[in-house]
Amino acid sequence: MTNETATGQIIIVGAGECGGRAAVALRERGWKGKVTVVGEETLPPYERPQLSKGFLTKKVETSTFGNADSTKFGPLEIEHLVNVKVESLDRAAHSLSLADGRHLSYDRLLLATGASARRPSIPGGEMALCLRTSADAENIRTRLHPGRKVVIIGGGLIGLEVAASATIQGCSVTLIERNDKVLSRCAPISIAGIVEARHRAEGVRFIFGTGVKSIEDRTDGLLVSTTAGLTLDADVVIAGIGALPNVALAKAAGLAVDNGISTNEFLQTSDPDIYAAGDCASTVHPLLDGVRLRLESWRSALEQGERAARNILGEDVRQGTLPWFWSDQFELCLQVVGLPQTGGTTIERWLSPDALLNFHLDGEGRLVAASAVGQLNLIAKDIRVAEMLIARRARPDPRLLAEPTYRLKTLLAA
Amino acid sequence: MIANWIDACAAGDIENEDVIRFDHEGQTFAIYRTEDDRYFATAGLCTHEAVHLSSGLVMGTIIECPKHNGRFDFTSGKAKGAPVCVDLRTFPVKVEDDRVYVQIDA
Numbered sequence: 001m002t003n004e005t006a007t008g009q010i011i012i013v014g015a016g017e018c019g020g021r022a023a024v025a026l027r028e029r030g031w032k033g034k035v036t037v038v039g040e041e042t043l044p045p046y047e048r049p050q051l052s053k054g055f056l057t058k059k060v061e062t063s064t065f066g067n068a069d070s071t072k073f074g075p076l077e078i079e080h081l082v083n084v085k086v087e088s089l090d091r092a093a094h095s096l097s098l099a100d101g102r103h104l105s106y107d108r109l110l111l112a113t114g115a116s117a118r119r120p121s122i123p124g125g126e127m128a129l130c131l132r133t134s135a136d137a138e139n140i141r142t143r144l145h146p147g148r149k150v151v152i153i154g155g156g157l158i159g160l161e162v163a164a165s166a167t168i169q170g171c172s173v174t175l176i177e178r179n180d181k182v183l184s185r186c187a188p189i190s191i192a193g194i195v196e197a198r199h200r201a202e203g204v205r206f207i208f209g210t211g212v213k214s215i216e217d218r219t220d221g222l223l224v225s226t227t228a229g230l231t232l233d234a235d236v237v238i239a240g241i242g243a244l245p246n247v248a249l250a251k252a253a254g255l256a257v258d259n260g261i262s263t264n265e266f267l268q269t270s271d272p273d274i275y276a277a278g279d280c281a282s283t284v285h286p287l288l289d290g291v292r293l294r295l296e297s298w299r300s301a302l303e304q305g306e307r308a309a310r311n312i313l314g315e316d317v318r319q320g321t322l323p324w325f326w327s328d329q330f331e332l333c334l335q336v337v338g339l340p341q342t343g344g345t346t347i348e349r350w351l352s353p354d355a356l357l358n359f360h361l362d363g364e365g366r367l368v369a370a371s372a373v374g375q376l377n378l379i380a381k382d383i384r385v386a387e388m389l390i391a392r393r394a395r396p397d398p399r400l401l402a403e404p405t406y407r408l409k410t411l412l413a414a
Numbered sequence: 415m416i417a418n419w420i421d422a423c424a425a426g427d428i429e430n431e432d433v434i435r436f437d438h439e440g441q442t443f444a445i446y447r448t449e450d451d452r453y454f455a456t457a458g459l460c461t462h463e464a465v466h467l468s469s470g471l472v473m474g475t476i477i478e479c480p481k482h483n484g485r486f487d488f489t490s491g492k493a494k495g496a497p498v499c500v501d502l503r504t505f506p507v508k509v510e511d512d513r514v515y516v517q518i519d520a
């Protein structure tokens with residue numbers, strides 16, 4: 001489709017971070033036809049990252065921090081249908097059926113359906129609270145009072161962030177993790193160790209190497225039983241055991257799905273009129289040797305949304321920024337760029353006794369990822385420089401990387 | 415309104431293509447030096463989540479927020495797109511006798 005054709009209808013399913021960015025990007029790129037965003041939630045796009053951080057610790061008061069794009073829907077004449085689910089997709093007819101009985105036709109479609117929190121499939125699993133939406137966060141927040149016993153299932157990013165926030169709220173927190181360490185999916189062991197130690201220093205208890213077998217409702221609270229035979233009393237149980245991509249709509253319509261809606265590097269699905277982006281999409285990643293990845297990160301959601309919009313309008317931009325995420329726990333900041341597990345050698349750069357940056361190099365000495373933990377002002381610049389070096393496929397001198405007084409930015413001039 | 419020129423730092427306190435934080439009477443600023451030795455000043459906190467921009471990376475005339483990489487042109491204060499949508503306030507700067515002065519309204 002081209003900008004000049006003022007007719008035509010572009011529909012975006014999902015009014016999250018990704019869908020919102022895509023809608024605004026279409027207008028920024030000059031699209032004058034119709035843009036409709038259909039969202040199951042009742043709100044304009046809002047920022048989820050705060051839900052487990054500032055909102056739970058009461059640093060921010062609203063769970064619906066409208067993001068930069070949501071304020072532009074009105075002025076840019078982007079139609080937003082709220083509180084309505086897209087039930088089915090008829091690709092041959094180019095039409096969508098909504099839960100309220102309406103039908104919409106599209107010329108091009110973007111699926112930005114995101115992901116849903118995975119629920120524990122154990123007896124009583126429905127009593128564990130999950131955190132994905134502002135409503136989930138409001139519900140959890142009302143239960144985090146000083147002295148409350150909180151059991152968290154899962155030592156990934158969400159589990160740890162909630163553990164930190166609940167601790168800050170004065171709760172007594174126990175975290176149960178099936179693996180023998182936290183963050184095993186996304187950060188190297190040195191960083192996981194620093195994070196765990198920080199949590200322990202604040203009083204968080206960890207139970208490693210065991211799953212949760214059941215949750216029972218007792219008159220005086222909940223009883224959590226682990227697969228190792230331990231039992232724990234709890235006032236609140238919160239599960240942070242991952243998210244599942246919302247692919248039902250795509251699957252039923254016969255689109256290729258492979259741990260997310262499959263797209264090529266241009267974010268186009270197996271149907272050329274349909275694109276997918278954000279947490280719901282598994283895309284071929286050109287910077288990572290064409291590996292197929294589903295990223296669950298805020299910046300990827302924004303970037304992919306924007307690039308999908310441009311491609312819908314006839315550009316050919318590859319999605320190609322590196323995986324990047326951050327996390328905040330107590331005063332510790334975590335930032336990771338690239339995929340640390342793809343590196344063989346790790347070079348450590350200690351920026352202070354409790355700020356560590358790891359550079360992950362592959363067999364040829366090429367920088368493929370960097371991961372850091374510590375105060376934001378110590379780690380952020382170096383991570384950003386590392387990101388640019390990774391994108392250039394640079395092979396920096398390991399001795400310089402390890403030397404904290406060396407100004408890393410100098411390597412960019414080389 | 416009386417405009418005051420405040421002595422903020424020595425010209426050499428900021429490296430080329432870099433930024434420092436400057437606090438004055440309860441306000442915080444970010445002062446920038448470009449590769450070609452021009453100096454600029456903006457409000458010190460990101461308009462997204464009030465993080466100190468001085469921990470961010472300067473590239474050309476762009477300051478990138480250390481927290482979520484929101485970008486601003488520090489010569490104009492313009493926010494360059496999601497996640498930041500509110501521009502930064504800018505302040506006039508002059509360099510005299512190797513000192514950097516920022517004009518702050520009193």
Ligand SMILES: Cc1cc2nc3c(=O)[nH]c(=O)nc-3n(C[C@H](O)[C@H](O)[C@H](O)COP(=O)(O)OP(=O)(O)OC[C@H]3O[C@@H](n4cnc5c(N)ncnc54)[C@H](O)[C@@H]3O)c2cc1C
Pocket residue numbers: 013014015016017018019038039040041047048049050051052084085086087112113114115131132133158246249277278279280295296297298299301324325326327328
């Ligand atoms: C608590 C929390 C903390 C996080 N913290 C961080 C962090 O610190 N750093 C980081 O990088 N990332 C973080 N993330 C991840 C980040 O928020 C996501 O990557 C991002 O929200 C993905 O955006 P999205 O638009 O792809 O999906 P979503 O935000 O999930 O939006 C998808 C939307 O589509 C709607 N939808 C789905 N199916 C349909 C349908 N059939 N019809 C209509 N509407 C539909 C959904 O209701 C939803 O509103 C966090 C996530 C959570 C939940």
Ligand code: FES
Pocket residue numbers: 460461462463464465479480481482483484485497498
């Ligand atoms: S705090 Fe600056 S971009 Fe978010």
